[in-house]
Amino acid sequence: MIGERWGRGLLVAVVLLAVLVGCTDAPPTPPPAAPVQPAAPQPFPDAIGPHGPTVSSDPTALAREIDAAQATIADPARSPREVAAAARTAQVAYEELAFHPERLAPVLAALPPGPADVTNRIVTAGRDLLAMAKGAPGDELPAWRIAEPLPPDRLRALYAGAEARFGVPWHILAAVNLVESRMGRIASHSEAGARGPMQFMPSTWASYGLGGNVEDPHDAILGAANYLQANGADTATGLDRALRRYNNDQRYVRAVRAYADVMAADERAFLAFHAWEVYFRTTSGRVHLPVGYDEPRAVRADEYLARTGAPR
Incomplete structure (x- = not known):
């Protein structure tokens, strides 16, 4: 979050x-x-x-x-x-x-x-x-609502577009999406008030959401890439720091990096996570x-x- x-x-x-x-x-x-x-x-x-x-x-x-x-x-x-x-x-x-x-x-x-x-x-x-x-x-x-996620090819294209714009690797964005909302399946606010498939707090979305809709996967993924890039995720040395800003717990950082690494090594893993x-x-x-x-x-x-x- x-x-x-x-x-x-x-x-x-x-x-x-x-x-x-x-x-x-x-x-x-x-x-x-x-x-x-x-x-x-x-x-x-x-x-x-x-x-x-x-x-x-x-x-x-x-x-x-x-x-x-x-x-x-x-x-x-x-x-x-x-x-x-x-x-x-x-x-x-x-x-x-x-x-x-x-x-x-x-x-x-x-x-x-x-x-x-x-x-x-x-x-x-x-x-x-x-x-x-x-x-x-x-x-x-x-008290949740569970929704059908976007098809994997559409999500993959959204990650690629965000990577091209902000330089944050697609597999990092996919891993954050997986951890935050099971790639959009959990269509509910968190108890702390975070919203959308990338789980933004309203104040953070106002600064990094690019004027988009926090509930829309396209806008949310772009907003997450914008936030991570602003905190250094477009560089190898800054990625862990950026993820720590996303959620201030080193265990969260390790998990996201792990999911991202497996998708980077074999993109078919993305299909499995999506399921x-x-x-x-x-x-x-x-x-x-x-x-x-x-x-x-x-x-x-x-x-x-x-x-x-x-x-x-």
């Missing part, structure tokens, strides 16, 4: 993870032991369900699921539908490991070196974001907030699940 500490809206949006290779602050990957066989093509479920995809609790089986998902995402021959389904499965797998770090080591030991390194970095970034949360999950779902859904951790477990979720006030998770006919 630009200008102030983030509110709960942004916080819970990002606890569902973010990815990354190339994050220099991630701990080293332990040597793999008894790695799984190379991932074979496999279908991933299209149906998301009230709690998201189900992943295995067995380390070797979970390693196979992660390895297969990463292989699907990286394969240009796979359809957008297949990539999105694989990305959603990987998202939940990384989240489970971030919430249960004691499960990480055996999963890493069962993965080949490359996927193990990626997984270790993803989960470490997720732990950074979780560390920014306050308190244990409660029994309520938030990530919105989940909310409650005492009723992880609850999927689908496109069309629109609650004007906080609602008890068990009541919402009962109302929607979902199993608890």
Whole structure:
């Protein structure tokens, strides 16, 4: 959130993870032991369900699921539908490991070196974001509206246009968009009053928004690029400082840089991040907030699940 500490809206949006290779602050990957066989093509479920995809609790089986998902995402021959389904499965797998770090080591030991390194970095970034949360999950779902994000090709073009104008790398803008609003899926103000897909405080938007509409993805991405450039993000040495101005927490900086690095290394990762859904951790477990979720006030998770006919 630009200008102030983030509110709960942004916080819970990002606890569902973010990815990354190339994050220099991630701990080293332990040597793999008894790695799984190379991932074979496999279908991933299209149906998301009230709690998201189900992943295995067995380390070797979970390693196979992660390895297969990463292989699907990286394969240009796979359809957008297949990539999105694989990305959603990987998202939940990384989240489970971030919430249960004691499960990480055996999963890493069962993965080949490359996927193990990626997984270790993803989960470490997720732990950074979780560390920014306050308190244990409660029994309520938030007063949010969940919207369909712009298609990935349109968002990618917006990032490119902002990069051309302000010199801020497209993958940095995409990573901020991912962390702040799940690339526009969370179409609600934060508790602190930040607005739009890039989560601007009104006073900051007045200075850097270029007269645009803070809720419009085109205008918001340009405004974010303007703000970051003004704080030095168009230079290698100034980028961390600019991100720290965006949100004054080094864990936030590490997470954004990590997501950006993985997209810079393999642009297909952007397609995976774009497919990530919105989940909310409650005492009723992880609850999927689908496109069309629109609650004007906080609602008890068990009541919402009962109302929607979902199993608890």
